[in-house]
Amino acid sequence: MGTITEDVLHDAAAGEQYALGVVYRALAPTVQAFLHARGAEDPEGLTNEVFLQVLPRLTTLTGGTAGLRTFVFSVAHARAVDDVRRRGRRPRQAPYDPESDDRVSDSAETEALVGRADHLRAVLDRLNDHQRSVITLRVLADLSVEETARVLGRTPGAVKQLQRRGLLALREILEEGGEST
Amino acid sequence: MIDDLDVDGPEVTRFLAELRALPQDCDPTPSGELTVLLECGPPGPMAPSGVPRRQLAGVSAAVLVAALTGTGWAAAANDLPSPVQDVIADLSGPLPFDVPHSSEQDGPGLHVESHVLPASQPMRSHRSTTSGPSADAVDAHDTAPTGSAASGDADEVPGPAPVEPEVDTDGDIQDEGDNPDGAAQLGGGVSDAGDGNEDGNEDPGDDPAAYPVEGDPPGVGPSGEDPPGVGPPEAGPPGVGPPEAGPPGGGSPGAGPPDAHPQEPAAETGPPTTPPGEGD
Numbered sequence: 001m002g003t004i005t006e007d008v009l010h011d012a013a014a015g016e017q018y019a020l021g022v023v024y025r026a027l028a029p030t031v032q033a034f035l036h037a038r039g040a041e042d043p044e045g046l047t048n049e050v051f052l053q054v055l056p057r058l059t060t061l062t063g064g065t066a067g068l069r070t071f072v073f074s075v076a077h078a079r080a081v082d083d084v085r086r087r088g089r090r091p092r093q094a095p096y097d098p099e100s101d102d103r104v105s106d107s108a109e110t111e112a113l114v115g116r117a118d119h120l121r122a123v124l125d126r127l128n129d130h131q132r133s134v135i136t137l138r139v140l141a142d143l144s145v146e147e148t149a150r151v152l153g154r155t156p157g158a159v160k161q162l163q164r165r166g167l168l169a170l171r172e173i174l175e176e177g178g179e180s181t
Numbered sequence: 182m183i184d185d186l187d188v189d190g191p192e193v194t195r196f197l198a199e200l201r202a203l204p205q206d207c208d209p210t211p212s213g214e215l216t217v218l219l220e221c222g223p224p225g226p227m228a229p230s231g232v233p234r235r236q237l238a239g240v241s242a243a244v245l246v247a248a249l250t251g252t253g254w255a256a257a258a259n260d261l262p263s264p265v266q267d268v269i270a271d272l273s274g275p276l277p278f279d280v281p282h283s284s285e286q287d288g289p290g291l292h293v294e295s296h297v298l299p300a301s302q303p304m305r306s307h308r309s310t311t312s313g314p315s316a317d318a319v320d321a322h323d324t325a326p327t328g329s330a331a332s333g334d335a336d337e338v339p340g341p342a343p344v345e346p347e348v349d350t351d352g353d354i355q356d357e358g359d360n361p362d363g364a365a366q367l368g369g370g371v372s373d374a375g376d377g378n379e380d381g382n383e384d385p386g387d388d389p390a391a392y393p394v395e396g397d398p399p400g401v402g403p404s405g406e407d408p409p410g411v412g413p414p415e416a417g418p419p420g421v422g423p424p425e426a427g428p429p430g431g432g433s434p435g436a437g438p439p440d441a442h443p444q445e446p447a448a449e450t451g452p453p454t455t456p457p458g459e460g461d
Contacts, residue, residue, distance in 0.1 A: 015222030024211065024219060029204040037203065048212040056223035120200050139200050167188055174192040 004065050013058040031076050034140045037124055038080040046079045073141040074151045126173050131166030134159055256280045
């Protein structure tokens with residue numbers, strides 16, 4: 001995020017190609033990680049959707065770089081919620097993807113990365129939706145309590161409460177041995 | 182932000198640190214649509230000048246309406262260049278008002294009508310003011326059609342009178358038929374169609390209020406329907422409405438005893454108008 005300055009943001013709002021690229025490169029990985037941690041089936045595809053929605057609306061953005069981050073993760077949060085609902089309505093049907101085939105052995109590095117991400121995701125899955133949203137927005141998206149409250153449409157007090165309970169739940173889960181329930 | 186989470190326990194701290202580092206492993210590939218967006222920029226919701234598109238659309242629509250209105254008025258006044266005027270006249274067939282051809286502008290003796298007709302007709306006055314000399318021609322043409330209407334026969338059709346003295350002398354409703362013919366002859370360029378219409382339309386045209394529409398007789402079909410010779414003079418009026426209606430509404434509001442018969446006024450007006458027309 002450090003690379004996104006007010007000037008860059010101004011240029012991005014004006015449609016400057018370089019500035020749009022800076023915004024995307026600075027935020028897209030975090031958005032994808034956020035969506036992965038929230039349990040999205042296709043984090044990369046959803047990340048594209050988020051930026052397709054965000055970039056054209058930069059002209060109406062207020063609040064500077066902090067406002068940008070809040071806005072981006074508001075959209076990402078909405079996409080994650082939509083994804084969960086969509087999965088609840090119908091079973092997933094997707095073409096065969098060799099990369100997601102468990103029968104294919106990955107490289108050691110990929111295995112380590114995927115393994116770590118899956119471990120984190122498995123632990124977070126044991127939190128309830130609200131706690132998971134608060135923890136991921138506070139830690140991954142690096143939002144303040146007020147910004148998180150704005151994204152979730154809750155009061156800062158409610159966010160603090162969810163955060164506290166979520167951290168307590170995390171400690172219990174990790175002491176039990178992690179994702180295994 | 183992670184510092185103010187008030188975390189207790191090394192395991193939770195480590196877990197949150199790993200979670201925070203998760204984006205480092207992510208390198209999303211932009212989709213084709215997003216690539217286009219990143220390379221070309223978003224389709225601007227704002228115009229270059231900063232004016233919202235909606236406002237631009239409004240202004241454009243207003244300009245378009247103004248241009249069309251202006252062109253329409255100019256066409257009605259026969260003020261447009263000949264080619265343009267002819268094109269618009271051709272295209273204005275289905276419209277409820279009459280747009281003259283450029284050739285209809287030059288008709289001898291058309292000026293007579295202006296003083297004969299009552300000043301009650303707003304359209305006429307407008308045209309005359311706007312079009313100047315040509316206005317006479319326009320008026321004549323317009324009036325001819327409408328004016329030729331029963332009552333107006335004599336008055337408005339002063340033009341025809343000069344050409345065909347018989348008409349005036351006849352004084353009979355026959356004038357209607359005559360008038361159209363006369364008008365055609367006078368105007369030279371005047372289309373038969375217009376004249377023919379006049380005959381049938383007379384009554385409605387007589388109404389000052391309905392005047393603007395006179396050119397294209399409301400009920401009357403296109404030119405073909407009302408050839409000058411068609412039907413007896415009375416036929417025209419009755420077709421449109423009761424016989425009385427024609428005279429009173431008749432373009433000859435000036436005529437005191439309009440109720441009498443359309444022909445009467447014609448007879449009266451005939452004589453006075455002929456002289457000026459015949460001056461030629």
